[in-house]
Amino acid sequence: MSVECFVTGGTGFIGQHLVAYLSAKGHTIRVLMRRPERLAALREQVDNLGGCATRVFAVAGDLVQNNLGLSLADRDVLKHASVIFHLGAHFAWGLSMEQSRAVNVEGAKSVALLAAEQKSRLVMIGGYMLKNHEHLQRIGIDPHHPELTNWPAVYRHVGGYEGSKLEAHFATLEVMSAKGGEVTVVHPATVCGHSRTGHILDGQPLVALIRNLVQGKLTAVPGTAKHWLPLVTVDYLVELVAVCAFDPAMEGRELLALDDQTPNLRELLAQVAQPLGLKSPKHHISLRLLKLLLSIPPIAWFLNTKPEALDFIQTTRFNTTAVEQFASMHGIAKPDIRQSLQHTATFVNSYYLAKGQAI
Ligand SMILES: NC(=O)c1ccc[n+]([C@@H]2O[C@H](COP(=O)([O-])OP(=O)(O)OC[C@H]3O[C@@H](n4cnc5c(N)ncnc54)[C@H](OP(=O)(O)O)[C@@H]3O)[C@@H](O)[C@H]2O)c1
Structure with a gap:
């Protein structure tokens, strides 16, 4: 069955592979793009990666803008998206708390709000440090009570990128829970090439x-x-992410995508x-x-x-039993x-x- 998908971060590394995978499966993909004039280049890349470029479209916008900077016309089009994949992030070292929060936390909240309001399933990409509970505890995060976290102290400890990814995770779950939205989170290890x-x-x-x-x-x-x-290959990761989105049993669940080999x-x-x-x-x-x-x-x-x-x-x-079972249930081979x-x-x-x- 072909469905409409909205992808943020579709021009990035994981995003390009995800867009290629989804379009090859016959889905229609709308990609949030800060520079929609680069659609032709993205389409060429999607074809190179084995996808189907003609099923890929640009939606002008930016994670740092109110309502993602979407035009009213684009908001109407996006209402048809069954799934929203949120991968967009400012992924760099040395970011300030303000810089990283604006994109990674506020942007994620805007995407979550859109998904919840229009009843799209949200598939969000977190990071495997969220599954390292000793680490979370060491830096002052109790996953059961994230509201007690002193976030500026966490950012000082781990830097802007990681701090904002951790904060974004809990902030997104809070939005989705308050609005009754459906969310699945995939936490990748550091991503290896195809x-x-x-x-x-x-x-x-x-x-x-x-x-x-x-x-x-x-x-x-x-x-x-x-x-x-810890690593995960981009093709294995993308297959897990895509399959998660269409598995009703994954609603409200988190999956650690990490190769323990x-x-x-x-x-x-x-x-x-x-x-x-x-x-x-x-x-x-x-x-x-x-x-x-x-x-x-x-x-x-x-x-x-x-x-x-x-x-x-x-x-x-890390305990990777869940991902091994999920992959074997869906016939996804680990490279x-x-x-x-x-x-x-x-x-x-x-x-x-x-x-x-x-x-
Ligand atoms: N790669 C890894 O090892 C790894 C591991 C764990 C988790 N993750 C997570 O996986 C996700 C994707 O990572 P990646 O490696 O594919 O990152 P990437 O290659 O750096 O791509 C980042 C994407 O985010 C978009 N973006 C950045 N700022 C934006 C803004 N203000 N508005 C709209 N889009 C914006 C970029 O668009 P432009 O083309 O406009 O720059 C690009 O498409 C991120 O959430 C990252 O935290 C990655």
Whole structure:
């Protein structure tokens, strides 16, 4: 059955793949675009990613504007959307609380309000740190009483991006509960490139890691042998997100999209290094020392790393039973994460690095 979908963040990395997947399934996709004049480029990309460009349309708007900056005509068109996928976010390190809140919290609330008012199912993309309960507790968030959170203190602790993602999650659930809307939340781990093509957009955290390795800036493995950067491939994630949207049993539920077969960080770097013929680091550097070094601006500049990025490298293991069961119930195959890492490294090297490098 073909349905109308509204997607925010459809021009971003996960969004492009989601739009391609949904359009290939025959759905009509309307994408919130700050620059709707880029629709032709998005359509070309959707075709390249295996989607159907003619089913993709632009809706001019911006998450920071009142009512998303939608025209009355577009609001009327969007009333037909059965599902709203909210992926739009200002995804960057070093954001102030004001900057990140305006897009990530206020924007998410506006999207939730739209979904609830017009009775569209909301599928929201959170982040896996929301499923790390020890971490939430450490930074002062009680998931059962988020209203007691001192948000400015959380932002000071974890930075603008993560702080706003955490706040957005609870704020959205509150809007949906107050308005009686239907919501499903998917919490992805750090997203790896496509399992077969390695496709990933520049600016993604994994690209920064690969770039640092290729440029010789990662001479030691951050953390210990127990530290890992949990990953999920973009194609597996997108299939989970899309299938969630049409499964009535997922209404009011949250799904952690994380591949627990992701190797530890040392092995991850070895997988990335292998297809590029590089040596990967064997020795470790403590995260505490690395953070201290990163507080020295020339070192931070040289290492091309932001302390916020290090928070995602951790020792916590997650329970992935729910996602494994959901995937098997819907026949969604989980790709091999080691191969996916190798394909991603090859893609990053060919498209973002090789031109400027002698490799
Ligand atoms: N990638 C990951 O590793 C990861 C992991 C966990 C969770 N997530 C979450 O997944 C979602 C998508 O991430 P991504 O990696 O695909 O991000 P991305 O590539 O940085 O894309 C961000 C998207 O948000 C849009 N956007 C930003 N500011 C906007 C605004 N003011 N109004 C309207 N649209 C705006 C961008 O549109 P423009 O084209 O106009 O810039 C773009 O489409 C985000 O919510 C992110 O927090 C990502």
